[in-house]
Amino acid sequence: MTSPERSVQTQPLLELRGVVAGYGGGDILKGVNFRVEGGGITCIVGPNGAGKSTLLKAISGLVKPREGDILFEGRSLLNSTPRQILQAGIVQVPQNHSLFKKMTVRENVEFGAFLLKDRDLIRRRFDEIAEQFPIVIERGKEKAGSLSGGQQRLVEFARCLMLDPRIVILDEPSMGLDPVTLKRVFLTVHQMSASGRTVLLVEQNAKAGLRLADHGIVLENGLVRLTGTGRQVLEHPEIGALYLGGAVVGSGQ
């Protein structure tokens, strides 16, 4: 288990230093520090209202920190617009389903490349992504709104890959999914990570998220309470009692 202050020699892919941010009615993030090393899956858990979604919005440039800094490959993002942050390789899939329901699945995925102009590149990317996400072809001509919640999630993942992101940020990817669909969606998150993407996700389903993750971060009342491997956080007695409905040590589920 590491404290948030512990220094690591390598340059992280993403680093938050003392980030203070909110919406005008007071600070929600009260000095958040953590690092995301390149590769692997990092899962942020914490109670409702802890500031998890606000944290992701700050990384994507949708909420501007009042204090502190957010560094991507050592460079500050504070003066970057959300568009520039996307261009830098940080792409977020929001919490609520975000596909254009009346557009086809294919059109939705192609829309993910909206920052690109090179038609050949867009076509190549689409073909590569369709190999990983067969649904993009199988249901390509259907309206996105006709897909189930889990299928829409997969299409959202496919869409976000059109910009070939360095970091994929997922805000509660399990939301609204039944256990079987959740397994499939999480397997896809694992595959995205195995293919070299760095994944940062927030999960309300803390057990499932931490089991999936290489690294865990507990956010509480706008501050990082602890960090560690996913397993360390999952097995931490206080965290088990507070967020996971009791101790989970030895749980084979």
Ligand SMILES: Nc1ncnc2c1ncn2[C@@H]1O[C@H](COP(=O)(O)OP(=O)(O)OP(=O)(O)O)[C@@H](O)[C@H]1O
């Ligand atoms: N657009 C907004 N304007 C004002 N306050 C907001 C806004 N979005 C969120 N908040 C407030 O910020 C606090 C933290 O919300 P946030 O969504 O970041 O928490 P969370 O940890 O993601 O919680 P949850 O798991 O419930 O989504 C809450 O008190 C919420 O009401």
